[in-house]
Amino acid sequence: MSSTSVKIPVLLPLSLDIPFDYVHSQELAPGTLVKVSFRKAELYGVVWDAPTSPSSRPLTYKPILKVCEPLKLLQVSLKFIEWVSNYTLAPKGLILKMVLPLPEALEEEASPKVLVAKDPCKPNLSPEQKEAADLLKSALEAKTFQPFLLEGVTGSGKTEVYFEAIDCVLEKGGQALVLLPEISLSTQWLQRFEERFGFTPAIWHSDLPPKQRKETLRALIQGNVRVLVGTRSALFLPLLNLALIIVDEEHDGSYKQEEGVIYNARDMALVRSRLSHALCILVSATPSLETEANVQNGKYKYLHLASRYGGAVMPDVKLIDMRKCKLPAQSWISPPLRAALKETLERQEQAMLFLNRRGYAPLTLCKDCGERVMCPQCSISLVNHKSLKTLLCHHCGYTTPQPRICPTCYIEDGFTLVGPGVERILEEVTTFLPEARCAVLTSDHLTTPKKTKECIQKIQNHEVDVLIGTQIMAKGHHFPLLTLVGIIDGDSSLSGSDLRASEKAFQLLHQVSGRSGRESKRGHVLLQTYFPEHPLMEALVSQNREQFFSLETEQRQLHGFPPFGRLVALILSGKDNDEVERGARRLAKTFPLIEEVELLGPSPAPLSYLRSRYRWRLLLKTPKDFSPQSLLKYWISRTPLPSTLKVQIDIDPYSFF
Ligand SMILES: [Zn+2]
Numbered sequence: 001m002s003s004t005s006v007k008i009p010v011l012l013p014l015s016l017d018i019p020f021d022y023v024h025s026q027e028l029a030p031g032t033l034v035k036v037s038f039r040k041a042e043l044y045g046v047v048w049d050a051p052t053s054p055s056s057r058p059l060t061y062k063p064i065l066k067v068c069e070p071l072k073l074l075q076v077s078l079k080f081i082e083w084v085s086n087y088t089l090a091p092k093g094l095i096l097k098m099v100l101p102l103p104e105a106l107e108e109e110a111s112p113k114v115l116v117a118k119d120p121c122k123p124n125l126s127p128e129q130k131e132a133a134d135l136l137k138s139a140l141e142a143k144t145f146q147p148f149l150l151e152g153v154t155g156s157g158k159t160e161v162y163f164e165a166i167d168c169v170l171e172k173g174g175q176a177l178v179l180l181p182e183i184s185l186s187t188q189w190l191q192r193f194e195e196r197f198g199f200t201p202a203i204w205h206s207d208l209p210p211k212q213r214k215e216t217l218r219a220l221i222q223g224n225v226r227v228l229v230g231t232r233s234a235l236f237l238p239l240l241n242l243a244l245i246i247v248d249e250e251h252d253g254s255y256k257q258e259e260g261v262i263y264n265a266r267d268m269a270l271v272r273s274r275l276s277h278a279l280c281i282l283v284s285a286t287p288s289l290e291t292e293a294n295v296q297n298g299k300y301k302y303l304h305l306a307s308r309y310g311g312a313v314m315p316d317v318k319l320i321d322m323r324k325c326k327l328p329a330q331s332w333i334s335p336p337l338r339a340a341l342k343e344t345l346e347r348q349e350q351a352m353l354f355l356n357r358r359g360y361a362p363l364t365l366c367k368d369c370g371e372r373v374m375c376p377q378c379s380i381s382l383v384n385h386k387s388l389k390t391l392l393c394h395h396c397g398y399t400t401p402q403p404r405i406c407p408t409c410y411i412e413d414g415f416t417l418v419g420p421g422v423e424r425i426l427e428e429v430t431t432f433l434p435e436a437r438c439a440v441l442t443s444d445h446l447t448t449p450k451k452t453k454e455c456i457q458k459i460q461n462h463e464v465d466v467l468i469g470t471q472i473m474a475k476g477h478h479f480p481l482l483t484l485v486g487i488i489d490g491d492s493s494l495s496g497s498d499l500r501a502s503e504k505a506f507q508l509l510h511q512v513s514g515r516s517g518r519e520s521k522r523g524h525v526l527l528q529t530y531f532p533e534h535p536l537m538e539a540l541v542s543q544n545r546e547q548f549f550s551l552e553t554e555q556r557q558l559h560g561f562p563p564f565g566r567l568v569a570l571i572l573s574g575k576d577n578d579e580v581e582r583g584a585r586r587l588a589k590t591f592p593l594i595e596e597v598e599l600l601g602p603s604p605a606p607l608s609y610l611r612s613r614y615r616w617r618l619l620l621k622t623p624k625d626f627s628p629q630s631l632l633k634y635w636i637s638r639t640p641l642p643s644t645l646k647v648q649i650d651i652d653p654y655s656f657f
C-alpha cells in the first residue's frame with residue numbers, strides 16, 4: 001500500500017450487510033460509484049459513508065479499478081438503503097441491488113432519447129377536481145410534505161387531479177415518480193399521460209427488455225428523466241431531483257413484494273418522500289384500512305372527489321340469491337344473469353363476467369376413489385387448463401399433461417373436472433349465446449404489453465361483446481359501452497384465511513363494479529352469492545363504504561390487528577418436515593418474553609408445502625408503535641438453527657399463505 005492511498009469502504013450489490021474496504025489514491029465522497037474486484041468477479045458498488053467492521057487479521061486491500069465519475073448516488077439514496085435495510089432486516093447490499101439493478105448501465109453511453117413532443121392538452125377540470133388540484137399545488141409550493149390521500153369513486157377523475165400536481169412539479173424542474181400496480185395494463189394511462197403532457201414518460205417494470213431498462217437507468221442516473229412511471233421496484237431507482245411520488249391504487253396487493261427483500265412499496269414510498277422532501281400522494285377509490293386510519297389520526301391530509309366525472313352515475317348493484325337458483329349440472333351462470341347478458345347484447349352494449357380463477361377447472365378428481373390431482377411440489381391442487389391440455393400449479397409453475405390413469409386406483413379415464421375457471425365460463429357463454437364475440441382476459445392470455453394493448457383496442461372498437469376475466473380486469477380500464485358486470489362467485493373472497501380477506505373482497509368487488517357504465521349509460525352489477533345477508537354484501541349493494549369500514553374496524557380493533565396493532569410473520573422452511581418443525585419449536589422456546597408482544601404458533605403455514613419445501617409459521621403480534629426489529633435480531637441470533645433451514649421475516653405481512 002503506498003503512503004498516499006486512502007482506505008475506502010464500498011458497499012456491493014450482494015447479500016451482505018457491511019461494506020468492504022478498498023484503496024484509492026484519494027478520498028472519494030460517499031455515493032461515488034466505483035468498480036472493484038470481488039472474489040473472481042468485477043462488480044460495481046457504491047462508496048459508503050460508514051466504516052467497515054474491523055478485521056482481526058491484517059489485510060491487503062485491493063485497489064478501486066474504476067471511478068464512474070460524475071455518476072453518483074445521492075446521500076438520500078444511501079439513507080434510503082439504510083432505512084429499508086433496518087426496517088425489513090434485509091442486507092444493505094440487496095437493497096443496493098434494487099437501486100442499481102443493472103450496473104452495466106454505468107458502462108454505456110446513453111443514446112440521446114428522441115422525445116416526440118406534442119402540444120400538451122390541458123383538460124377542463126370540474127370545480128371539484130380543480131379544488132383538489134389547487135390544494136395539491138399549494139402544498140407543493142409551501143413545501144409542507146404532509147402526505148395526501150386522494151380518494152374518489154371509480155371514474156371520478158383522480159388521474160387528472162394528480163396530473164396537475166405533476167405539471168406543477170415539472171414547471172419547477174423537479175421529477176415525479178408514479179407507481180402503478182400493473183404497468184403492462186396501463187396503456188390507457190400512458191395514452192392519457194401523453195395527451196396531457198405531450199411527451200412519453202420513462203417506464204420501468206420487470207417485463208421490459210433489459211436494453212430498455214438499461215437505457216432508462218442510465219438516463220435516470222444522468223438526470224435526464226422528468227417523469228418515471230413504474231411498478232413497485234421503480235421506487236428504488238436513483239431519481240436525482242424527486243419532488244413528487246404518486247402511489248395510484250394504494251390499496252393494491254401487488255405493492256407488496258413477497259420474496260427476496262420483503263417490503264410494501266406503498267409504505268416505503270412514504271419513507272422515501274420524507275427523506276427526499278418530496279410530496280407523496282396516495283390515490284384510491286377504496287383506500288386500505290391502514291391509510292384510512294392515518295387520515296383519521298391526522299397523519300395524512302384528505303382530498304375527496306365525490307361525484308363521477310361528466311355526471312356518470314355509480315352502477316346499481318343487485319344480489320342474485322344462488323340458494324334460490326336451480327342450476328343444471330356444469331353450469332354456473334344463473335338464469336337472471338343469463339337474461340341480463342342477453343338483453344345487454346341486444347342493446348349493442350358490452351358485458352363483463354368476473355371470476356377470479358384462471359384456467360378451466362380448479363380441481364381434477366378421480367370419480368372412483370376421490371383422489372385429487374395435487375402438485376407434487378406444493379400442498380395444493382393442480383388447476384386444469386383445458387386450452388393447453390395441461391394441469392398447472394399456480395404457485396410454483398409445475399405443469400403436467402392431463403393424466404388418463406388415476407395414480408391411486410389405476411382406473412382409466414375416470415377423472416372429473418370440478419368447479420369453474422374462466423375458460424369454463426367461456427364455454428358456457430358460447431353454448432347459450434353462440435353469436436357472442438367473447439374475449440378471455442387473464443395473465444395467461446395477456447402475456448405481453450403488446451397483446452394487452454391489442455385486446456384493449458378490440459374491446460374499445462366493440463369487436464368484443466363479452467369479456468371474461470380475472471382480477472386483472474379490475475384495474476383502471478375505461479370502456480364506455482360496458483354496462484353490465486356479472487360476478488360469478490361473489491363469495492370466493494369471503495372465506496380466505498387472511499385477516500384482510502373481506503377488505504380485499506370489498507375493494508375488488510367495488511372496482512369491478514366500477515368498470516361498468518362509466519359514461520352516459522347507467523351500469524348494472526349482478527352478484528351471485530350464497531350469503532346475501534352477509535354484511536359485506538349489504539355494504540356492496542348500498543355502496544356504503546363507511547358502514548363496511550366501521551364493521552371491519554371494530555373487528556380489527558377487538559383483536560388488536562393492523563392498523564390497530566402490528567404483525568410480523570416468520571416462515572421457517574426446509575426439505576425435511578421434522579427438521580422444520582423442530583426448528584420452529586426451538587424458536588418458540590427461545591422467544592424472549594416481553595409483555596406487550598404475543599407469539600402465535602408455531603404451526604404449519606396455510607400453504608404447508610411450497611416449491612418442495614415444508615413451511616412452518618410463527619406470528620408476532622405487537623402494539624402499533626412497537627418496533628420489532630431489534631427484538632427479532634436478538635431472538636434469531638441467539639437461536640442456532642441448522643443451515644438447511646431458511647428463516648423468512650415478513651414485517652407487516654400482507655398475505656398469509
Ligand atoms: Zn382413483
Ligand SMILES: [Zn+2]
Pocket residue numbers: 375376377378393394395396397398611
Ligand atoms: Zn406447485
